[in-house]
Amino acid sequence: MGRDGKCERFERLIVPHLDAAYDLARWLVRDPAVAQEAVQEAYLRAYRFFDSFHGGDGRAWVLAIVRNACFTALDREPPRATFEAFDEECHADTPNGLPPPEEVAMAREAQALVRDAVAGLPEEFREAIVLRELHGLSYKEIAAVTDAPIGTVMSRLARGRTALARRLGAPERKK
Amino acid sequence: MTALTCAQARPLVQAYVDGELDTAASLALERHLARCEACRAEHGTLRRLRAAVGAGLTAEPAPAALRRAIGRRLRAERERARPWRLRTRALVAVPAAILVAAAALALAPIAYERLAPGGAEKIVYHVNETTDPATALRNIANHVQSAPGLKAVVVAHNNGIDFLLAGARDKDGEPFAVRVAALKSQGVDFRVCGNTLARREIDPRRVIPAAKLVPSGVAEIGRLQAKEGYAYMRL
Ligand SMILES: [Zn+2]
Numbered sequence: 253m254g255r256d257g258k259c260e261r262f263e264r265l266i267v268p269h270l271d272a273a274y275d276l277a278r279w280l281v282r283d284p285a286v287a288q289e290a291v292q293e294a295y296l297r298a299y300r301f302f303d304s305f306h307g308g309d310g311r312a313w314v315l316a317i318v319r320n321a322c323f324t325a326l327d328r329e330p331p332r333a334t335f336e337a338f339d340e341e342c343h344a345d346t347p348n349g350l351p352p353p354e355e356v357a358m359a360r361e362a363q364a365l366v367r368d369a370v371a372g373l374p375e376e377f378r379e380a381i382v383l384r385e386l387h388g389l390s391y392k393e394i395a396a397v398t399d400a401p402i403g404t405v406m407s408r409l410a411r412g413r414t415a416l417a418r419r420l421g422a423p424e425r426k427k
Numbered sequence: 428m429t430a431l432t433c434a435q436a437r438p439l440v441q442a443y444v445d446g447e448l449d450t451a452a453s454l455a456l457e458r459h460l461a462r463c464e465a466c467r468a469e470h471g472t473l474r475r476l477r478a479a480v481g482a483g484l485t486a487e488p489a490p491a492a493l494r495r496a497i498g499r500r501l502r503a504e505r506e507r508a509r510p511w512r513l514r515t516r517a518l519v520a521v522p523a524a525i526l527v528a529a530a531a532l533a534l535a536p537i538a539y540e541r542l543a544p545g546g547a548e549k550i551v552y553h554v555n556e557t558t559d560p561a562t563a564l565r566n567i568a569n570h571v572q573s574a575p576g577l578k579a580v581v582v583a584h585n586n587g588i589d590f591l592l593a594g595a596r597d598k599d600g601e602p603f604a605v606r607v608a609a610l611k612s613q614g615v616d617f618r619v620c621g622n623t624l625a626r627r628e629i630d631p632r633r634v635i636p637a638a639k640l641v642p643s644g645v646a647e648i649g650r651l652q653a654k655e656g657y658a659y660m661r662l
Contacts, residue, residue, distance in 0.1 A: 274489035295497045366483020386484045
């Protein structure tokens with residue numbers, strides 16, 4: 253009974269987040285085969301440690317495991333959650349030269365542009381942006397997944413967005 | 428409440444755009460935005476950036492092979508973890524082969540198959556003049572998120588088609604086309620009633636390219652339900 257209950261709960265609470273898990277892995281490790289392997293490892297690990305999941309947000313819980321599995325697959329340490337001040341500096345200089353969104357977003361090449369811009373972000377900004385914009389996680393959930401204080405999450409989002417706005421907003425100005 | 432200065436307002440703008448500010452702080456910021464052009468510009472830039480990034484990024488669903496592989500590994504893990512059951516059953520002398528088959532059946536990962544394409548949920552959303560398109564798009568996006576593999580078709584007729592015309596914007600001045608494109612990239616189909624266009628004398632070229640024309644919206648809704656097994660939802 254206990255095990256069947258565990259199995260059923262795992263199917264209900266954790267398995268539905270597989271798409272998000274795979275997508276996050278793709279953004280972190282890029283190579284699809286490595287991403288698949290990392291997600292398999294993560295789900296097996298999640299199942300083994302499922303007794304330590306005490307309800308709450310199953311998505312944040314499993315994404316944190318996936319994230320760690322990704323850095324293991326890359327043979328690297330996850331980005332350190334050192335204290336980063338939530339300073340104003342990183343808010344003050346968002347460039348203003350963005351074209352209207354329908355022009356940015358509708359064109360197919362613009363989509364590729366956005367993807368490339370996000371893919372080119374430093375890891376800690378990239379994962380914060382992907383979790384927020386693609387998967388709609390709250391600051392609190394992103395903090396749980398990336399094991400960082402909320403202030404750090406906000407600062408990473410702000411800096412990531414500033415970098416994205418620069419890349420997307422004024423490509424012609426670079427020349 | 429004292430008014431916010433720019434220095435106090437700026438760090439709040441991002442949290443506001445992300446929907447992370449409480450009501451009191453939101454109200455204070457809104458008051459500041461109403462009278463400060465610089466902060467308002469910052470707010471607009473962030474919103475446009477979010478819209479562009481949201482439309483440009485599409486989540487890549489887990490491949491079916493990955494689902495199967497995880498299903499296999501979890502099953503193996505469960506069987507490894509419950510030798511006691513095999514032993515108990517062995518006492519009543521059931522042939523081992525049947526036991527293994529029975530165990531495999533009992534443990535079949537139903538949820539994976541349910542999530543896999545093929546057994547996908549199908550739904551047709553009906554949008555007409557009584558629908559608030561902004562709310563409808565938000566509800567559809569939530570539904571798509573919570574039901575992987577969902578096959579969704581939006582059929583618009585009467586004044587419900589207006590949000591699918593070029594240049595249509597919501598109350599906040601944000602274009603609908605961006606959200607429609609984002610949903611379309613997640614597999615949501617948008618169909619516009621041709622009868623409505625004819626009746627209202629709207630040039631079909633005004634319909635955004637992301638949406639398809641069908642001869643009759645009502646007939647399309649009927650066809651999807653009767654012939655293709657779609658569930659109906661009025662938005
Ligand atoms: Zn201001």
